[in-house]
Amino acid sequence: MPEPSPTSKRRGRLVRIGAAVAVLLALAGYLSVQYLTGGTGGPGCKVVSGKGDGASYEFTPEQGVNAATIAAVGTGRGMPERAVTIALATALQESGLHNIQHGDRDSLGLFQQRPSQGWGTPKEIMDPAYAAGIFYAHLAKVPGYTRLPLTVAAQRVQRSGFPQAYAKHEPDATLLAAALTGRAAATLTCQGRPGATRTTGPDAVRAALMRDFGRDVVQEAGAEVGDGGGSSPAPTPAGSSGTSDSSGTSDSSGTSDSSGTSDSSGTSGAGGRTVTLPVSAGTAAAGIGARQRGWQLAHWAVANASALHIDRVSYAGREWTAGITDSPWRSDGAGGAGGAERDAGAVRITTGR
Template sequence: MPEPSSPTPKRRGRLLRFGAAFVVLLAVAGYLVVQYLTGSGAPRCRVVSGKDDGASYEFTPEQAVNAATITAVGTTRGMSERAVTIALATALQESGLRNIEHGDRDSLGLFQQRPSQGWGTRKQIMDPTYAAGVFYEHLAKVPDYAELPLTVAAQRVQRSGYPEAYAKHEPDATLLAAALTGRAAATLTCEGRPEPTGTGGPDAVRAALVRDFGRDVLQTAGAQVSTARPSPSPTDTAQPVADAVTIPVPRKAGASGSARQRGWELAHWAVANSSALHIARVSFEGRVWSRGGFANEWRTSGETDAKASAAAVHIVTGQ
């Protein structure tokens, strides 16, 4: 009886290539699963145009927090949406909206401001709220800044060696400014996976609100921000019982425009901070964002009293 023939070298080569490809495929699949489960993949936030023109911009939770801070500082100072757009485009160019501790010579932070050039101390510049405030302070001194091309306005503040570089960030900054000032409603979403180093709970949310908007944000029309344990929403069957912060929205127009716009500014701010502050759910004006399976959209909340839901922004925190 003849002995079984051994695989030919050509066949063995095919088997080896197939095995190697299968191992690579398993490795890629495993990497993607780890990225999903740990939340380490990026980008994880998205802003879309309110004009239904298909424009969008994707970014990370770190960038979202910094963009929300820059916007809140601007509107609190009474700066226009155009000023916010200029500030966001500048930070996108200078630091990628990251609060970095290095740069050209002694440049630091979101706007790469230099202590040696009178922008403040190192500690001050590394504080995003301070850095944004001092940027707006200089921008406000530029005559007719809102009428200037963005590159010109930004350059008169920054004195950059590459003044035209700001232009490429204007479309993304425009989308961010429209959402974060609240003008374009329900246009910003984040996955909201809690950061391991983040601190959640109502106290952390209140502290961050004061940091970005000032202490007045906690008092609206004489009403103090309240903390309660909400019941699950009819549309959120898995919503856990957790602490909540309710921020009344002023009836009169404020620095950022109408009451509705102010509400959406606060709602988008909360979503942008969802990972850092462990925010699980945000609702306003009959719409709700919640982390998890529906984190990429604002859904109808099912609240029966639409008028009441438009009177306050509700922020639910939880692990």
């Protein structure tokens, strides 16, 4: 049998190399699409409709952290759920709920806000809490924004070159807003397999809560910012919210100066530590009852589970546990869910370290 000629061997190598390059390009393209669209590769999160109509939206832990910040900042400013829906739809369109460091011209962050158009410094815009705060500041100036079609309200803030683009995100944003403002109970879950990219533990949870919600409610509730183990108090985040009267495309989320969180930590099973957030009429944000505030904090914790190594969240007789298939909210067996719903008491967030 004749041996293959050198030309045939070279051709074969080129074919194999070409095939390998094609596979790598396809993989790179897939990963890019997953990143930009919020695909569910890796640990996933899901929100479902509280109406039982089967509507749902799946997203990544990174998107969940940013969405929870946007919602917390909105309610902290006393903005209605509709405003949170508009903000989330805008961020979904502008950045896919990713805090990106690039965009059209000098656009940055969750809302693709432009420093040159008065939205803030690049550092400010890349702070999700600030970005959300300034988005809401602009939205609040739009007359009758709650009665406008979502895409119209968003466009009056953003002044995008694609004014109809926000509408397609309204269904997903509506589901997220209902869960992350606490109106739809036990509707947001995450797989919650923790990563090791951030500082974790009770202090990190408290710092993140104050970053998104602020200290006011903690003070009203008389909660201590510090844990029973003698750790130092969590730092106060640099609050920044700011207004601007120019526009450009935008996105990201910003700090809020109301509402907040928490408080004490103790030991719990498997070496975990628990942050307890008292929930009462006095700790609820403007326009939100105590039970709704509790579910907002509980869903916030689940959305941040991977980033903050949160293992368990319990509230109103229901409990979410990381790592369980689909991570559903289950009855915690403590006196029955019915009684707990009437007297919710506190949200408890247990960390793994």
